[in-house]
Amino acid sequence: MTESPTNKPGNGDVCQRVRNGLKPERNGLLKTLYCCHERQPKHQYHPEEEEEEEEANAEPCHGGLYRRPFIESFEETPMLVAVLTYMGYGILTIFGYLRDFLRHWKIERCHIAREKEEQKDFVPLYQDFENFYTRNLYMRIRDNWNRPLCSVPGAKMDLMERTSLDYNWTFEYTGRVVHDVINLGSYNYLGFAENTGPCADSAAELTVKYGVGVASTRQEIGNLDRHEELEKLVAEFLGVDSAMAFGMGFATNSMNIPALSGKGCLILSDELNHASLVLGARLSGSIIRVFKHNNMQSLEKLLREAIVYGQPRTHRPWKKILIVVEGIYSMEGSIVRLPEVVALKKHYQAYLYLDEAHSIGALGPRGRGVVDYFGLDPRDVDVMMGTFTKSFGAAGGYIAGKRELIEYLRSHSHSAVYATSMSPPVVEQIITSMKCIMGKDGTTIGLERVQQLAENTVYFRKKLQEMGFIIYGNEDSPVIPMMLYMPAKIGAFGREMLKRNIGVVGVGFPATPIIESRARFCISAAHTKEMLDRALSVISEVGDLLQLKYSRHRIQPSLVRPFDDNVYEEIDD
Amino acid sequence: MFCSTLLRRQSRGKIFRRVDETTSTSARVRLFALVNCTHQQGDKPFLFIAVVSINTSTARFYLRGFNAGCTRMNVGVAHSEVNPNTRVMNSRGIWLTYALGVGILHIVLLSIPFFSVPVVWTLTNVIHNFGMYVFMHAVKGTPFETPDQGKARLLTHWEQLDYGVQFTSSRKFFTISPIILYFLASFYTKYDTTHFIINTASLLSVLIPKLPQLHGVRLFGINKY
Numbered sequence: 001m002t003e004s005p006t007n008k009p010g011n012g013d014v015c016q017r018v019r020n021g022l023k024p025e026r027n028g029l030l031k032t033l034y035c036c037h038e039r040q041p042k043h044q045y046h047p048e049e050e051e052e053e054e055e056a057n058a059e060p061c062h063g064g065l066y067r068r069p070f071i072e073s074f075e076e077t078p079m080l081v082a083v084l085t086y087m088g089y090g091i092l093t094i095f096g097y098l099r100d101f102l103r104h105w106k107i108e109r110c111h112i113a114r115e116k117e118e119q120k121d122f123v124p125l126y127q128d129f130e131n132f133y134t135r136n137l138y139m140r141i142r143d144n145w146n147r148p149l150c151s152v153p154g155a156k157m158d159l160m161e162r163t164s165l166d167y168n169w170t171f172e173y174t175g176r177v178v179h180d181v182i183n184l185g186s187y188n189y190l191g192f193a194e195n196t197g198p199c200a201d202s203a204a205e206l207t208v209k210y211g212v213g214v215a216s217t218r219q220e221i222g223n224l225d226r227h228e229e230l231e232k233l234v235a236e237f238l239g240v241d242s243a244m245a246f247g248m249g250f251a252t253n254s255m256n257i258p259a260l261s262g263k264g265c266l267i268l269s270d271e272l273n274h275a276s277l278v279l280g281a282r283l284s285g286s287i288i289r290v291f292k293h294n295n296m297q298s299l300e301k302l303l304r305e306a307i308v309y310g311q312p313r314t315h316r317p318w319k320k321i322l323i324v325v326e327g328i329y330s331m332e333g334s335i336v337r338l339p340e341v342v343a344l345k346k347h348y349q350a351y352l353y354l355d356e357a358h359s360i361g362a363l364g365p366r367g368r369g370v371v372d373y374f375g376l377d378p379r380d381v382d383v384m385m386g387t388f389t390k391s392f393g394a395a396g397g398y399i400a401g402k403r404e405l406i407e408y409l410r411s412h413s414h415s416a417v418y419a420t421s422m423s424p425p426v427v428e429q430i431i432t433s434m435k436c437i438m439g440k441d442g443t444t445i446g447l448e449r450v451q452q453l454a455e456n457t458v459y460f461r462k463k464l465q466e467m468g469f470i471i472y473g474n475e476d477s478p479v480i481p482m483m484l485y486m487p488a489k490i491g492a493f494g495r496e497m498l499k500r501n502i503g504v505v506g507v508g509f510p511a512t513p514i515i516e517s518r519a520r521f522c523i524s525a526a527h528t529k530e531m532l533d534r535a536l537s538v539i540s541e542v543g544d545l546l547q548l549k550y551s552r553h554r555i556q557p558s559l560v561r562p563f564d565d566n567v568y569e570e571i572d573d
Numbered sequence: 574m575f576c577s578t579l580l581r582r583q584s585r586g587k588i589f590r591r592v593d594e595t596t597s598t599s600a601r602v603r604l605f606a607l608v609n610c611t612h613q614q615g616d617k618p619f620l621f622i623a624v625v626s627i628n629t630s631t632a633r634f635y636l637r638g639f640n641a642g643c644t645r646m647n648v649g650v651a652h653s654e655v656n657p658n659t660r661v662m663n664s665r666g667i668w669l670t671y672a673l674g675v676g677i678l679h680i681v682l683l684s685i686p687f688f689s690v691p692v693v694w695t696l697t698n699v700i701h702n703f704g705m706y707v708f709m710h711a712v713k714g715t716p717f718e719t720p721d722q723g724k725a726r727l728l729t730h731w732e733q734l735d736y737g738v739q740f741t742s743s744r745k746f747f748t749i750s751p752i753i754l755y756f757l758a759s760f761y762t763k764y765d766t767t768h769f770i771i772n773t774a775s776l777l778s779v780l781i782p783k784l785p786q787l788h789g790v791r792l793f794g795i796n797k798y
Contacts, residue, residue, distance in 0.1 A: 076665070077665055077666070079665070079666050079669065082664070082665050082666030082667075082669075082670070083666050083669060083670045083673065085666075086666065086667055086670040087670065087674075090670075090674075093716075127714070127723075127726070129712075129713075129714050129715075129716060130714060130715065130716070130717065130718050130723075130726075131718075132716035132717070133716045133717040134717070134718075269653075271652065271653055272652055272653060273653060278653060290653060331652075509657065510657045510717045512652070513652065513654075513657070513660070513664065514657065514660075514661055514664055515664055515665060515666065
């Protein structure tokens with residue numbers, strides 16, 4: 001077998017650059033792309049390129065695939081912090097065993113579900129050990145989650161104050177309301193979570209006209225003219241042929257992936273894909289293979305092996321190969337490397353399913369999502385999926401693509417046949433907010449919001465990094481996970497922030513890896529600069545109090561680079 | 574500098590790579606040779622019968638790494654790992670924490686004025702082995718609910734490590750550490766008979782459950798459910 005000329009390293013030099021921590025393969029599409037464009041003059045964008053070298057993953061040029069620098073950083077856990085985190089979990093576990101012992105011998109009052117005395121010898125109904133963490137860790141800091149709100153969760157919200165007299169096993173309301181808590185937890189990227197304004201008014205009008213519910217599926221009597229208009233609008237928004245909308249974002253994934261792939265197909269899904277994608281893949285009956293998060297070498301390796309070996313026992317060729325990725329991964333804040341994925345899919349003739357739950361409306365100069373952010377052609381992505389929950393202030397999901405695909409889904413999707421169609425006020429909210437973003441309502445409010453979100457994101461991330469916190473994710477993603485590491489700090493951080501009138505979301509083990517507990521901030525276009533400044537000063541204060549400033553790659557505060565539209569205008573086609 | 578951070582970042586995927594390493598190197602070389610020579614053929618991936626056969630047991634391990642833990646529904650979590658218990662012992666810094674823990678135990682015992690040095694070493698060995706037996710070979714299941722409907726409920730932590738794949742790095746580490754402790758204890762007790770019997774019994778109690786032949790085995794029905 002002869003090697004084709006494209007596979008030889010260019011100009012006789014071996015590219016030793018390490019991508020994603022793996023050695024470049026000797027043959028490979030990505031490898032040839034890097035090598036062939038090694039010699040191109042690097043026209044760089046930022047004047048402060050030296051600083052990017054210090055960060056974890058600055059990738060200029062990349063064979064012409066990326067038109068803007070793709071900067072993602074996942075700074076590693078400091079060893080001392082990791083050791084202290086394990087000790088923290090160890091101490092909590094020992095105390096948990098002690099408390100369980102005391103509860104068993106009735107020295108301490110037992111609040112958990114127990115069987116009756118007479119039934120103690122039966123086969124156990126409750127698995128005690130499986131609730132160990134819930135009983136002994138989660139209950140102690142439970143007041144940081146499920147906080148009841150009594151206002152619309154926009155940029156600011158009102159919380160009902162509650163206290164607990166028995167260490168968070170039960171809560172009582174004091175009757176007071178905590179007003180104007182800055183909301184850093186809602187997925188309110190463009191600020192459409194509001195109860196006044198054109199969206200709310202049109203939704204109210206439509207409720208009077210059409211009622212609140214549809215009470216039927218799309219295939220029977222539930223197909224309103226508003227649904228048709230919504231789908232046309234979504235297709236126009238994304239730049240594709242046609243689209244179809246469903247009532248629930250989770251159900252969009254879990255009901256449509258089985259319609260698209262079945263037995264004899266292969267699904268390549270990212271390590272950190274959402275539960276809905278995993279469930280849909282599992283329901284479809286295809287073989288599922290997982291590639292490392294955002295790692296294009298891993299994906300390429302899987303693709304090549306799949307094509308070489310075919311199906312598991314029979315070695316027949318696969319009927320189709322579907323690559324499932326997300327636009328923004330909400331727990332990491334990372335953005336998918338879409339240009340490389342598209343290049344791979346074209347080369348190996350696979351299909352691409354892109355879930356833009358968090359990135360639609362939040363990325364891109366016109367708010368059209370991750371495809372717009374990278375400046376790619378929306379027709380390259382075979383199935384574009386997204387949700388209306390995050391940026392549009394509504395509920396539901398959509399799938400968009402070629403006309404034949406959507407026509408097929410209209411008759412074959414489980415959700416179209418069995419699930420109720422979207423409720424009219426929700427449809428109207430989406431239509432109005434989408435028209436606002438597109439500028440069709442005659443104002444520039446939508447575009448301003450998109451730009452405000454991008455400004456806020458860049459500003460907030462830069463400030464947090466300057467302060468010395470460890471932030472994960474891409475520089476442009478509005479989801480900002482900030483590392484806390486130790487289990488006690490999750491509770492402490494949430495409570496201290498609430499004392500200072502800011503609401504945040506914390507996540508710990510087992511939802512995250514054991515040494516990577518984090519607090520996740522979601523930036524909104526509705527946050528003004530004063531709110532962000534206040535939030536930043538409070539976070540800095542709490543960070544000093546709890547010693548959260550772990551970062552060792554401190555970036556010197558440079559001159560504040562003014563965010564201007566010219567950054568986006570460099571992308572021309 | 575950022576390359577090294579990249580490398581370390583990817584150690585999150587250690588479980589995946591470790592499963593790769595369990596295949597024999599010759600099998601992997603054959604794989605790459607196949608990949609190299611078949612890719613040159615046109616565009617269509619037509620039916621290709623592997624000329625070089627791959628040892629089925631190694632292939633099973635290889636494919637197991639792909640399918641293990643990727644077909645479940647994990648609601649509200651940041652990863653698609655079905656049972657986080659399997660990866661705890663591979664995390665960054667846990668071996669160091671474990672060694673420090675044993676060291677602290679030893680120093681605390683040394684501070685007690687009644688015990689002589691040989692007694693302290695034997696006590697360290699015995700307490701360490703007792704703790705390891707209880708947490709790795711006696712306690713079953715996971716302290717949190719897993720989305721796989723309790724597949725690991727009857728498995729001890731040792732059996733859950735790396736989803737049952739044998740001879741991974743953390744398994745080797747935790748097999749070797751009681752042996753090292755045993756050597757040290759034997760040395761410091763000057764091979765006295767009583768201490769020898771106690772130390773050896775304790776070592777055997779913690780080494781025998783680690784044998785791959787005893788994976789999932791319960792003697793006399795003890796600890797079965």
